[in-house]
Amino acid sequence: MTRLKKTTALLLSLLWLLLLPACEHLLPSEESSAQPAAAISADGDVIYTVDTVPPFSSDAYVPINGNVPSFESKDYTTKAFEHYSELDALGRCGVTYACVCCETMPTEKRGNISQVKPGGWHSVQYVFVDGRSLYNRCHLIGYQLTAENANPCNLITGTRYMNTEGMLPFENMVADYVKETNHHVLYRVTPIFDGDNLVARGVQMEACSVEDNGEGVSFNVYAYNNQPGVVIDYATGKSRLESASDISDSKQKRTYIINKNNKKIHLPSCDAVASINKKNKQSYTGTLSELKQKGYTPCGKCLADS
Numbered sequence: 001m002t003r004l005k006k007t008t009a010l011l012l013s014l015l016w017l018l019l020l021p022a023c024e025h026l027l028p029s030e031e032s033s034a035q036p037a038a039a040i041s042a043d044g045d046v047i048y049t050v051d052t053v054p055p056f057s058s059d060a061y062v063p064i065n066g067n068v069p070s071f072e073s074k075d076y077t078t079k080a081f082e083h084y085s086e087l088d089a090l091g092r093c094g095v096t097y098a099c100v101c102c103e104t105m106p107t108e109k110r111g112n113i114s115q116v117k118p119g120g121w122h123s124v125q126y127v128f129v130d131g132r133s134l135y136n137r138c139h140l141i142g143y144q145l146t147a148e149n150a151n152p153c154n155l156i157t158g159t160r161y162m163n164t165e166g167m168l169p170f171e172n173m174v175a176d177y178v179k180e181t182n183h184h185v186l187y188r189v190t191p192i193f194d195g196d197n198l199v200a201r202g203v204q205m206e207a208c209s210v211e212d213n214g215e216g217v218s219f220n221v222y223a224y225n226n227q228p229g230v231v232i233d234y235a236t237g238k239s240r241l242e243s244a245s246d247i248s249d250s251k252q253k254r255t256y257i258i259n260k261n262n263k264k265i266h267l268p269s270c271d272a273v274a275s276i277n278k279k280n281k282q283s284y285t286g287t288l289s290e291l292k293q294k295g296y297t298p299c300g301k302c303l304a305d306s
């Protein structure tokens with residue numbers, strides 16, 4: 001490029017950036033009154049904690065800040081970048097932030113990442129979990145977006161449920177948009193830890209498409225690092241089957257084991273589950289009332305008070 005061309009290009013991009021308002025100015029805000037206000041840091045950044053999102057109930061994710069991402073106007077760029085925070089003193093990941101475009105996407109198949117052991121990692125299986133393993137090495141910024149393979153600053157201990165039900169739909173949305181338009185998307189994933197816990201309680205995911213000011217893609221959601229049917233100790237990553245005493249709300253969606261023959265509903269921890277014939281045994285994620293409507297009745301032992 002000649003010097004003149006370079007200057008012109010620079011001026012044009014500066015002008016374009018000045019004209020470009022942030023997503024939040026263009027998109028309608030749907031503030032939920034039930035949601036407590038998030039804290040504001042000294043720098044004016046909005047900080048979410050486990051206390052400022054609704055507790056996990058039936059959804060894998062919830063919108064936060066009215067689904068409006070909190071990027072700053074100065075961040076809007078069509079120059080690809082990727083940032084992965086250094087691990088903290090406890091070996092935990094921090095904010096990951098990228099300007100995703102075709103350039104940052106993988107050109108080859110994902111490699112092996114099993115050598116990475118994120119904080120709180122345990123290889124543990126439950127028969128009713130999709131793929132059996134409770135935990136996945138969960139990319140904060142999905143491999144399909146920035147091609148980060150075994151980067152320990154981008155991998156956390158995440159439940160299968162969070163990985164596939166909470167995060168994947170949003171990653172796919174961004175990937176599809178970029179492939180279709182060849183545009184750029186600001187994309188930030190922040191793991192949210194409670195105190196010194198080794199396992200994150202969830203992740204905040206924000207995105208805004210750059211060239212069309214969020215018309216193609218714009219979201220700000222919190223995905224829960226939960227697994228229906230399993231109780232997780234977030235301090236250590238240890239886990240156990242949910243039992244009757246963990247259940248305080250029968251309207252909550254959870255994972256049950258049903259016997260299609262005698263139409264009984266069990267918790268996965270019930271002793272009776274082992275003796276159900278394989279062809280009659282099925283796991284079901286939903287509410288007790290849904291199952292009752294289908295003609296099922298709670299087991300007298302594990303769900304005595306339901």
Ligand SMILES: [Zn+2]
Pocket residue numbers: 265266267270271272273299300301302303
């Ligand atoms: Zn039972």
